[in-house]
Amino acid sequence: MDWWRTAVVYQVYPRSFADSDGNGIGDLEGVRAHVDHLVALGVDAVWLSPFYPSALADGGYDIDDYRDVAPELGTLADFDAMTEALHAHGIKVVVDIVPNHTSDRHRWFPAALAAGRGSDERDRYVFREGKGPDGAEPPTDWESDFGGSAWTRVEDGQWYLHLFAPEQPDLNWDRRDVREEFLTTLRFWADRGVDGFRVDVANLLVKDLTEPLPDRAALRTLTDGNHPYEDRDAVQEVYAEWRALFDTYDPPRMAVAEAWVPAHRRARYASPQGLGQAFNFDLLTAPWAPGAWRDVITENLDLAAESGSTSTWVLSNHDVIRHPTRYGITAAAGQPNEIGYIPAFGVDPSITVDEDLGARRARAATLLMLALPGSAYVYQGEELGLFEVADIPAEQRQDPTFFRTGGQRLGRDGCRVPLPWTSEPPSFGFSPADASAPPHLPQPAWFGGFSVEREAGDDASSLSLYRAALRLRRALTRGEGLTWEASAPEVLHVVRQGGWHVLTNFGAEPAAVPAGEVVLTSAPLVDGQVPADTTVWVRA
Numbered sequence: 001m002d003w004w005r006t007a008v009v010y011q012v013y014p015r016s017f018a019d020s021d022g023n024g025i026g027d028l029e030g031v032r033a034h035v036d037h038l039v040a041l042g043v044d045a046v047w048l049s050p051f052y053p054s055a056l057a058d059g060g061y062d063i064d065d066y067r068d069v070a071p072e073l074g075t076l077a078d079f080d081a082m083t084e085a086l087h088a089h090g091i092k093v094v095v096d097i098v099p100n101h102t103s104d105r106h107r108w109f110p111a112a113l114a115a116g117r118g119s120d121e122r123d124r125y126v127f128r129e130g131k132g133p134d135g136a137e138p139p140t141d142w143e144s145d146f147g148g149s150a151w152t153r154v155e156d157g158q159w160y161l162h163l164f165a166p167e168q169p170d171l172n173w174d175r176r177d178v179r180e181e182f183l184t185t186l187r188f189w190a191d192r193g194v195d196g197f198r199v200d201v202a203n204l205l206v207k208d209l210t211e212p213l214p215d216r217a218a219l220r221t222l223t224d225g226n227h228p229y230e231d232r233d234a235v236q237e238v239y240a241e242w243r244a245l246f247d248t249y250d251p252p253r254m255a256v257a258e259a260w261v262p263a264h265r266r267a268r269y270a271s272p273q274g275l276g277q278a279f280n281f282d283l284l285t286a287p288w289a290p291g292a293w294r295d296v297i298t299e300n301l302d303l304a305a306e307s308g309s310t311s312t313w314v315l316s317n318h319d320v321i322r323h324p325t326r327y328g329i330t331a332a333a334g335q336p337n338e339i340g341y342i343p344a345f346g347v348d349p350s351i352t353v354d355e356d357l358g359a360r361r362a363r364a365a366t367l368l369m370l371a372l373p374g375s376a377y378v379y380q381g382e383e384l385g386l387f388e389v390a391d392i393p394a395e396q397r398q399d400p401t402f403f404r405t406g407g408q409r410l411g412r413d414g415c416r417v418p419l420p421w422t423s424e425p426p427s428f429g430f431s432p433a434d435a436s437a438p439p440h441l442p443q444p445a446w447f448g449g450f451s452v453e454r455e456a457g458d459d460a461s462s463l464s465l466y467r468a469a470l471r472l473r474r475a476l477t478r479g480e481g482l483t484w485e486a487s488a489p490e491v492l493h494v495v496r497q498g499g500w501h502v503l504t505n506f507g508a509e510p511a512a513v514p515a516g517e518v519v520l521t522s523a524p525l526v527d528g529q530v531p532a533d534t535t536v537w538v539r540a
């Protein structure tokens with residue numbers, strides 16, 4: 001069977017994982033040096049967020065050179081050494097590919113500016129004339145994902161499109177040379193032994209910008225496949241070509257689409273003729289409620305079957321509020337938005353966090369997620385039960401979202417704070433003791449209590465729970481099936497083939513433990529029953 005179908009994939013955000021050379025920035029040697037942590041945790045693969053040369057206008061998702069390593073993170077030789085160390089333990093390596101946009105420092109963008117209007121070089125991006133007198137207004141009122149206009153004007157008066165930061169100009173995927181360039185990049189990493197690719201905003205590449213262009217209000221009303229840049233059917237032609245390339249390797253390289261599309265469009269990205277797997281982010285936006293979880297699980301297992309893939313499950317990543325915080329946020333804040341983010345979090349003082357409740361629900365959610373058929377994606381630090389860091393001073397923030405919204409949205413820095421490895425300040429083992437610079441985002445004092453070192457020696461810690469869960473998951477999984485057992489309305493009771501019972505109690509009333517041997521619980525049983533906000537695993 002394809003390894004990725006049931007894999008637990010651990011996401012590394014390289015700048016914040018471990019700093020081996022003391023410059024305050026995590027690096028590839030830091031990953032290599034901590035392979036033991038990944039082995040002890042029991043993951044099947046590592047996905048690395050971008051480690052390529054970048055000015056960090058968007059945390060590395062603004063790439064200057066797709067076939068190199070950022071000098072502050074190491075060298076290609078370090079990448080090879082890291083890959084070899086992971087492979088030596090049977091851990092696969094997945095790299096992030098960002099095809100929708102380059103950085104404005106990529107060799108193509110200055111060439112596009114220099115070559116001027118109507119040139120081939122400019123046509124690799126999306127340049128347009130502006131509107132109004134002298135073309136001084138942007139071609140449309142479209143907004144960038146990080147706030148502000150999606151267009152920026154260049155010196156000679158033309159405007160270019162950037163769906164994200166101005167330093168991330170969108171590419172023109174109608175062009176053959178753009179397509180060839182990415183095939184070369186994919187081959188470059190696949191030849192180096194990379195096992196798979198995570199494809200950034202896989203739904204945005206292909207655009208139809210035939211004029212007149214709809215305005216922002218009209219964009220919202222457009223139906224499937226008719227949007228000028230979101231989820232156009234023709235984007236699958238790009239991935240069919242990528243699939244043909246991946247399948248020339250033995251074993252074929254895997255790919256997972258990051259595509260924030262409605263659930264019923266997801267199967268297109270997950271098809272075996274395309275990328276093969278797609279992120280299902282539905283648990284990020286689902287409330288902590290049995291009906292919502294049951295619907296998400298049922299729908300996604302059906303969709304996975306429809307696509308010929310397996311489902312993926314995600315509770316945290318580098319773009320959203322860490323799930324122990326998310327589950328502790330007061331109801332008054334409402335639901336997370338469409339990307340699992342609560343925009344006013346940390347800004348609106350009426351939004352408070354009950355950390356005990358959040359941590360308890362996060363543990364229960366994690367054990368339910370890890371018991372589901374398919375593949376689970378775990379984000380660095382979630383194994384430690386880390387909370388979001390809300391109190392990063394404005395002058396130390398990095399996320400363009402913070403700056404482009406005038407601080408109205410804190411952005412994503414709070415889930416990207418460097419990991420605590422030991423309980424020793426100043427950097428909690430993130431950097432060597434004689435480091436020349438502090439961690440690139442400030443760590444709060446409470447991080448010491450969540451360190452790998454401390455939690456490894458504590459049976460009740462989050463780390464111990466994750467380690468036990470991943471070990472048992474391997475031992476208990478038999479086949480892809482899942483059935484629902486009748487249960488009280490506030491309880492979900494799932495049975496996996498081979499007699500693995502998983503019961504989550506979302507309600508206040510205690511629930512009975514299924515018959516069999518209790519092998520893991522997210523919180524201690526009370527009087528032999530499953531208390532509120534608790535998941536139990538039972539071998540029948």
Ligand code: NOJ
Nearest residue numbers: 058061098164200201319
């Ligand atoms: C999705 C990535 O996960 C996010 O971090 C990034 O800002 C955008 N794509 C733009 O590349």
